[in-house]
Amino acid sequence: MMKISDNLTQVRKRIQAAAQKAGRSTSDITLLAVSKTQGELAIRDAYAAGQRDFGENYLQEAEQKRQQLSDLDLSWHFIGSIQSNKAKTLARAWDWVHCVDRLKVAESLNRHRPENLNPLNICLQVNIDNEASKSGCKISEIEALAEAVAKLTRLRLRGLMVIPSPENSTPAFKQTKEILNNINKTYNLELDTLSMGMSADLGEAIQCGSTIVRVGTAIFGARKK
Ligand SMILES: *Cc1c(COP(=O)(O)O)cnc(C)c1O
Numbered sequence: 098m099m100k101i102s103d104n105l106t107q108v109r110k111r112i113q114a115a116a117q118k119a120g121r122s123t124s125d126i127t128l129l130a131v132s133k134t135q136g137e138l139a140i141r142d143a144y145a146a147g148q149r150d151f152g153e154n155y156l157q158e159a160e161q162k163r164q165q166l167s168d169l170d171l172s173w174h175f176i177g178s179i180q181s182n183k184a185k186t187l188a189r190a191w192d193w194v195h196c197v198d199r200l201k202v203a204e205s206l207n208r209h210r211p212e213n214l215n216p217l218n219i220c221l222q223v224n225i226d227n228e229a230s231k232s233g234c235k236i237s238e239i240e241a242l243a244e245a246v247a248k249l250t251r252l253r254l255r256g257l258m259v260i261p262s263p264e265n266s267t268p269a270f271k272q273t274k275e276i277l278n279n280i281n282k283t284y285n286l287e288l289d290t291l292s293m294g295m296s297a298d299l300g301e302a303i304q305c306g307s308t309i310v311r312v313g314t315a316i317f318g319a320r321k322k
Pocket residue numbers: 131133154176177260295296297311312313314315
């Protein structure tokens with residue numbers, strides 16, 4: 098079995114190669130280690146190898162790990178599906194929420210974000226394949242959502258997040274970048290984040306402008322559940 102530190106080295110090399118090919122700086126791309134279903138020790142291994150940003154999908158599981166790991170200086174990103182009843186917990190201590198797809202959830206996060214913390218970093222999830230079964234805001238409604246969320250002072254709207262179907266990912270990544278550019282132009286914003294690309298397609302995503310790649314299995318191996 099490969100060690101987590103070796104896996105991280107491999108993933109960083111892939112990021113570096115993709116960035117170079119795209120004429121981009123590696124420092125503009127954040128590696129988010131997706132640690133869902135992985136235990137405390139796996140995260141400690143990744144931390145020891147220099148990893149600081151971690152992504153989790155299941156709030157209860159993640160809150161337990163956050164407590165176990167409170168001695169480490171980590172940045173926590175929520176990338177799971179989000180309902181308003183999770184907003185209070187997320188707003189109290191998390192650093193990023195990537196999957197906001199409606200105003201009600203954003204307002205709830207905004208209301209609960211404590212004054213003593215920095216504004217919560219937000220990405221809006223776009224249903225980029227326009228499939229009824231998928232979560233995310235409709236493409237036709239994303240500009241209006243961005244305009245509204247950008248006004249919430251306890252949030253810092255950073256950009257967009259997508260999970261395209263694998264067979265269509267490159268055009269979807271390109272379209273996401275276009276949508277971000279249009280939002281910035283239309284509303285005079287400076288959104289700087291595209292959360293896109295996973296273990297299988299991080300190179301393509303970086304080619305299309307990704308600034309956060311969310312990588313699970315390529316770092317930690319197969320998931321535990
Ligand atoms: C699990 C997950 C990932 C990581 O996927 P891998 O294929 O294991 O790299 C990335 N993003 C989201 C939203 C996920 O749920």
